[in-house]
Every structure is written in structure tokens, then in C-alpha cells.
Amino acid sequence: xxxxxxxxxxxxxxxxxxxxxxxxxxxxxxxxxxxxxxxxxxxxxxxxxxxxxxxxxxxxxxxxxxxxxxxxxxxxxxxxxxxxxxxxxxxxxxxxxxxxxxxxxxxxxxxxxxxxxxxxxxxxxxxxxxxxxxxxxxxxxxxxxxxxxxxxxxxxxxxxxxxxxxxxxxxxxxxxxxxxxxxxxxxxxxxxxxxxxxxxxxxxxxxxxxxxxxxxxxxxxxxxxxxxxxxxxxxxxxxxxxxxxxxxxxxxxxxxxxxxxxxxxxxxxxxxxxxxxxxxxxxxxxxxxxxxxxxxxxxxxxxxxxxxxxxxxxxxxxxxxxxxxxxxxxxxxxxxxxxxxxxxxxxxxxxxxxxxxxxxxxxxxxxxxxxxxxxxxxxxxxxxxxxxxxxxxxxxxxxxxxxxxxxxxxxxxxxxxxxxxxxxxxxxxxxxxxxxxxxxxxxxxxxxxxxxxxxxxxxxxxxxxxxxxxxxxxxxxxxxxxxxxxxxxxxxxx
Ligand code: BES
Ligand code: MN
Ligand code: ZN
Numbered sequence: 001x002x003x004x005x006x007x008x009x010x011x012x013x014x015x016x017x018x019x020x021x022x023x024x025x026x027x028x029x030x031x032x033x034x035x036x037x038x039x040x041x042x043x044x045x046x047x048x049x050x051x052x053x054x055x056x057x058x059x060x061x062x063x064x065x066x067x068x069x070x071x072x073x074x075x076x077x078x079x080x081x082x083x084x085x086x087x088x089x090x091x092x093x094x095x096x097x098x099x100x101x102x103x104x105x106x107x108x109x110x111x112x113x114x115x116x117x118x119x120x121x122x123x124x125x126x127x128x129x130x131x132x133x134x135x136x137x138x139x140x141x142x143x144x145x146x147x148x149x150x151x152x153x154x155x156x157x158x159x160x161x162x163x164x165x166x167x168x169x170x171x172x173x174x175x176x177x178x179x180x181x182x183x184x185x186x187x188x189x190x191x192x193x194x195x196x197x198x199x200x201x202x203x204x205x206x207x208x209x210x211x212x213x214x215x216x217x218x219x220x221x222x223x224x225x226x227x228x229x230x231x232x233x234x235x236x237x238x239x240x241x242x243x244x245x246x247x248x249x250x251x252x253x254x255x256x257x258x259x260x261x262x263x264x265x266x267x268x269x270x271x272x273x274x275x276x277x278x279x280x281x282x283x284x285x286x287x288x289x290x291x292x293x294x295x296x297x298x299x300x301x302x303x304x305x306x307x308x309x310x311x312x313x314x315x316x317x318x319x320x321x322x323x324x325x326x327x328x329x330x331x332x333x334x335x336x337x338x339x340x341x342x343x344x345x346x347x348x349x350x351x352x353x354x355x356x357x358x359x360x361x362x363x364x365x366x367x368x369x370x371x372x373x374x375x376x377x378x379x380x381x382x383x384x385x386x387x388x389x390x391x392x393x394x395x396x397x398x399x400x401x402x403x404x405x406x407x408x409x410x411x412x413x414x415x416x417x418x419x420x421x422x423x424x425x426x427x428x429x430x431x432x433x434x435x436x437x438x439x440x441x442x443x444x445x446x447x448x449x450x451x452x453x454x455x456x457x458x459x460x461x462x463x464x465x466x467x468x469x470x471x472x473x474x475x476x477x478x479x480x481x482x483x484x485x486x487x488x489x490x491x492x493x494x
Contacts, residue, residue, distance in 0.1 A: 039160025101473025235325025
């Protein structure tokens, strides 16, 4: 399992006269005129205009076409990859990210080592670079590959987009690599990523980037009275863990704002005694995607060094059926002291999250975002394009919503209100964990009871964290959802 080496991205002034062996020239093409970028000139411009003008390439998003152009003397040819950009008026940062993903994936399958990409002057270079780094992620890490035989795309030179800064390109690299790091964890099978191993990977990452680790083992979890996390984890041979990693800028003060990212860390969700049916159950290896995103975000933040304090908290457990499992009707006493009746053991995410949220507040969190692959219900409502956003504070909700939009990971606000409180009322305990539809809303309401007065946003990423089919910058599988949003949130606060 080799680490994926990073692509080097730079901005170039002009297209070189010839490409080295294994080089490809990418040309962005709109569906409407002027079809090709301003920066393209000479014979190449003429050729691209002819090919697009004759309807051989429409420029639709997600399409590419490889053609060959004569280059210099002696009949040598140059490989030209036409990359669809869609409609001119809709070419925003998100479209640039997608186009870059499609371009690098096509260049790579054409076994190119370098790509010179000629793009329109309006291109958002940071988004373009992000899409390129994200697009190169692959999840075949258990496949036998002959390294010699698979050349990798090493360099991307962006031409025609105008000025960009080294900082922007660096930020794109750091954010996308951290999203890829989170994807890697969420694509990892449950077998090789039980809670303690998840904690070990977090600690390894923290060590690499100078973060402080404050994780707890099962005995500390018990001693602190985190009954939600303990209850969900008790059916497994693998003990639960509470992963906590902290970023502090130099000169940080105790009363500075403390952002807490709380991520659901179910390393595998069988449903427990309320067991799931088998169809696609394997996807539940990614039920810790929220936790991976929270950690991925601090991984990026540690490198980008904003001037604010950030804490990632990941309650991690494996939800298994066994003779020791929590049963429907059992009651857990949470870290916050309130009790929850577990009427459905498959509604386990909220049980571990309430302990994570309460613990983050205990550690001094002044603003919270939790991320969780929490409910099938949110997939019914929003599909895989937008996450569900729930909040107890309008201004904080607006900030997270806007960050998610800028990051190209859009969300949609859903209600949290006591109108739905019947869904979480228990006869015997303070709350229950399931009460029928609408479940995403009920789950959010339960979480809100543990966020209290602290500004809190809950992102239900059940639909966005896993893709059933490849997208322009991700293969089928874990998407890394949330990492870009959280980094954008913290860095835009600067
Ligand atoms: N991890 C699942 C939610 C989920 C479902 C994520 C599909 C991604 C894809 C969660 O723990 C769960 O099982 N939710 C149940 C709750 C229900 C039984 C109360 C659900 O939504 O079906
Ligand atoms: Mn479940
Ligand atoms: Zn789950």
C-alpha cells in the first residue's frame, strides 16, 4: 500500500513549443462561443476551433476527447485533450473543480506524466487545483499493481487563467490531500480499521503535523460516564475509543473561540441487534466518514495555521450484534447525565454523538459543527448532492452554509424544533433514540438537546459521504465530504 505522491501544480505563462514524451496538452472547451480559451493561439487554436466547430466535440461537462495535432517538423504529433467545461455562464469554481478532475483522470488513463491545461481567463485556479488533486485519488489500495507499469501524472501546468499565488495553490493541495486522507480512512474496511486503529491513525497524523492528542481509551470512557458511546460499543470484541485532536496557534489564549468538529466514528455499522439487511451493508464501513472528515479538517488546518483554536472529537465504536450487545429497550446514561432509551440499536450514531458533543462542550467548545452519516432519511430527502444542515443558531448556520457553498459541498437547511419532540419522547427515560419519520429531523432534535446554548450545526452527510458511482473528481466510494467545508469555514474567519 504505497502512499499517493502529490501532484505538482503550477501556473505557466505560455504553452511550450513541444511536450516531452508522455506529455499532454489539455484545452478547456465551452458549449457556447467563444468556445476555446483566449490563451490558445496559433495552429493549435485553429485545430481546436475546427474540431469543436464541426460538432466533433460539444464541450459538455464531464466529456473529454483526445486528438492528435501536428507539432513541428518531421511529422511529430502532439496529444491534445479537449475537456468539456459546459456553458460559459455557468463556469464557476465548482465547474472548474469538476473540469480539472475530469482532465487529470483522462490524462492519467492516457498514461501522461505531465499536463499543460489551457483554461479560460475566468478560471478559479484554487478550485481547479483542488479538483486536480482530488481527481487523482484512487481506492484500489488492496490491488496488486506493477508500479513500473503505471506511470503517474506528476505535473499540471495551468495556462491562461491569469495570476495566481503560491499560497492559493498550496492551500488547494493541503485541503485536497486532507480530503483524500479522509477518503482513504472511509474506504478502509471495518476489519482493518476498528476504533483503536482509527485512534492510532489519528495519533500518527497528529504527530506528523504537530497536533495535540487527547484521546480516551475504553476505561476512561467508562470512568467519565459516556454511556452512549460505551453502550453502542459493548457488543463488539473491539473496544470503543474517543479520539480527540487539538490545534492551537502560538499565542492562543484560554478564552479565545474554540471550534469543535465532532464526527461520527462508527467503524462498522451492522445495525447491532436491530440488524440491517445484507444488501450493500458493506458501505457501512464508511460510517466513520464524519469522524474522518473532522480529523481531515484539522490535518489541513495544522498546515495552513489559521489564528484560531480547533478541536476534533470523534466518538468511535463498532456496532455489532452479540451476547453483550445493547438491546432495544435498554437505557444508557450519557456523559451529560441525561438518559436515552435505545429503542432501535441501528440508530446508534446519535447515541455516540451526544457524548461527543457534550464532551466537546466540556472541553470548552464555543462553536460546534458535527458531521455524521446519520440517517437514511436524509438521503430520501436530499439525495447525494446536498448534506442536511440543522442548527440552533441562525448566524452560525449561515456561516457554515456559505462555507459549504464556496467549498463546492453544498448543504440545505432543515428544521430543528420542538414540533417534532414526540419523536424523541420516552415513557421511561429522558429521551428515546428513534420514533418514526421524519427521522433525520428527530435525530437532529435529539442532538440539539445536548448542544444546549452553544452555537451548533449538524451536517447529516449520509448521502454525500459515499458515492455509488464515480463523479468528476472521485471514484465510487468515499467522497471526503466535509473536509473542504470545515477548512473554508475556519479560514474565511481569518
Ligand atoms: N449509518 C446509518 C445511516 C446511513 C444509512 C448512512 C445509509 C449511509 C447510508 C445509521 O446508523 C442508521 O442505521 N440509520 C437508520 C436509523 C433507523 C433505524 C432509526 C436509518 O436511517 O435507516
Ligand atoms: Mn445504524
Ligand atoms: Zn450508523
